[in-house]
Amino acid sequence: MYNDKKIAAIQARVNQEFLKLTPKSREQHEKSRGYWLRGVPMHWMVDWQCAYPLYIDRAQGVTMTDLDGNHYADFCLGDTGSMFGHSTPEIVEALTTQASRGITTMKPSRDAEAVGKLLTDIFGMAVWQVTATASDANRSIIRWCRAVTGRQKLLVFNQCYHGSVDETLVVHRPGGALGEADYDPILSMHGQEANGVALVEFNDLPSLRKILETGTVACILAEPIMTNVGMVLPDDGYWAEVRRLCTETGTLLIIDETHTISSGPGGHFRELGLKSDALVLGKPVAGGVPAGVYGVTAELAGRISDYFNRIGTTGRSGTSTTLSGSPFQLALMRKVLATSFTAATYAPMIAKAKGLEAGIKAIIAEFKAPWVVIRVGARVEFMCSPTPPHNGSEALKVIAQPIDTLIHAFLINHGVVITPFHNMMLISPVTTDTDVEKFLKAFRAVTKELME
Template sequence: MPSRITDASVEAMLTREKALFLQRNPKSRALSEETAQNWLRGVPMHWMVDWGTPFPLFIAKAKGVDLTDADGNPYVDFCLGDTGAMFGHSPKALAATLREASEDGFTTMLPSPDAAVVGRLLAERFGLPYWQVTATASDANRSVLRWCRAITGRKKILVFNGCYHGAVDETFVGLDNGKQRPDPALIGEPRDLNELTKVVEFNDIPALEAALAPGDVACVLAEPVMTNIGMVLPDEGYHDALRRITRATQTLLVIDETHCMSSGPGGYSRANGLDPDAIVLGKPIAGGVPAAVYGFSDKAAARIRDYLSGRAPGHSGIGTTLAGSKLQLALMRTMLETYFTEEAFAPLIGLARRLEKGIADVIIKYGAPWHVVRVGARVEFMCSPDRPRNGGEAGRVIHRPIDMAVHHYLLNRGVVITPFHNMMLICPATTEAHVEALIQGLDHCLAELV
């Protein structure tokens, strides 16, 4: 427990803020009771109850960074769909494309003229020449793993402890006191995932070398910065070592940029000179409408062509009917042309720096044993004085009661941050006044906790 924030103060804040939430949101409460009659756990997707509030907050309208709930309460949104709406809700250019595209058909199982433009833009922005479309980043990760296993002839993959790559079963493996085990929260998986997956700590070069040395791993699947267990930055030189070791062991390197796309118009990989064999892009690539893509290097694509040349035609197990639709391509074109540009990103990153400094100033002001970190337009604070170097360290320092207290406090004062951790995004609709509102809200929250 942080030295200057007591269990009693956290519990008192949670009790007070939950009571205020009940008072503010009678219509959301009524809707929650109604939806519970027909939806599992009372929501269309079960993690919608993971905000920790007494019942879900029902959102009636979202535009830019402005949310309005069913009771008419306004909010400034720094969660932005946990990156799905990274450029704001219903950005003007995307909304216009959606209206126009809706008149010309949604899906045809054939490419549209936008395919040529989107492919070129993806190659220009993210540096890999060959791409495929899926409905979600989970689908993209699953597809990439299948291709990697096919062209290497190896069954195993390697992930990092505390990672998250969507709903990909074999990535739900972690370390418990140094022993590898499947995540006990994973539902209904019939296999022993230890047979398919190796897991090591992020930033641990000797562990990575030892795990890849036998030559039985098809690919390493990694976020360039761990983002789902707090934000864990790579040590200096770590990505160089990761690339060197994967090449030495003929292991493919897959970078999942789904969250780190906030680093710039070419994601973290282009901003930091990474050279992966494959990249996965999800959530914001079509502005929050279900779409994702994955890309391969020239060498990886050549191996795929060689593999397919000797394979009988039939079901590949890769791809779904609605992937690569006309609508997806139209929206991705608009996002890539309008928002994934240096001009669009520059003010976002500048404002994110202001938010980072403002939070750091609040932490210093109250002597709170916290820290703040930023990657591009993405900012996060964690309730520990030192930055964790890996998922194991991050998991041990996460303080759920404090996080919940802060989330409830800000939510009741019209500020939304990501519920699963303390992540905040800056989008084109975010203003300095919005940033100041968040900083002031955190200042007042810490004043009460301390």
């Protein structure tokens, strides 16, 4: 069985192996780091658990190849952005065709009808808007919810993540009253009071009810299952009761399916037959090209139209980003929605994810490791804790520990990449049995070494 000393000793060896395997990534990092904040084009790229990031030469299907020519089976898949595979032939074809027809024009294009129809058919919402990314979609729909309800408060769950939306980057205020939150001083970089944000634990219905009954909350923004702090599942009947409370208190429910789109082509809520007032999606919707969408029910669309009519537009309704709704985004979405957001695409993904889950379960049992594996659709997460977490606070205590760092680094040295920050693996339609076996072989080796 492992202890801190054993983990540190294995980690030291794994670090040395990484240096030997990746000299070109190291060299490139030394050359380029001076030009970038925190040494990388996006600061979270150094949150990977190695001495320096892997520098990627190419990514195709589910194989990433680094500058040293090492091949990696990619289970991170751009943290869902490339869920259907990197640079698949369909995506390349749509990219190259549209590239010569115009990228951004501030006008709708020939694909508007087809994309609108696909979105409505697949997700069930009445009308849509296109944004730059999922963060941008969240910001936009929160704004509409505040406008139409005349309420300012937004409610999110502790340890949620919805992108770079400042109000959602909140943490509990120590000793604070129920539902009060502070901005996280590092993540949000404000250090100011989180006015207008209510924060409660996932699965805590009494606290939620108490806040909603004040009648001050414009909307709840939530993932159907929490996917950014390990994985936290809802209790049975939880969402039905949240839906009921929202309707009763005039609170709008926004469901962010950006990650849980791995549950089925229409997202997790649709799989369960649940109803929200608005739906947000980004990342894979245009095959990894920056694009997000939000859809609203006919009822909410009517309220937004009424709001527009009430305030009157002056020919300047612009509250979103310039590159949103571009012909380029629409062309990519048309291709990806038509070819990938289908039951036929998802069936093998989910079947393979079940195989991965069973394989991890067997290894955990073989070595009696005090860990759990959780799967929802094509998304699998192992957590180095004997029981699954029930809310964000519980999950935070078990993720990103030295043991997780070690497992990530060990897997990388064995040609396997999983999502950084926690232990998520996503299965794409082009993931093969060989990829899954590669993961299981490496995972078994590290589990054996830790547990013996």
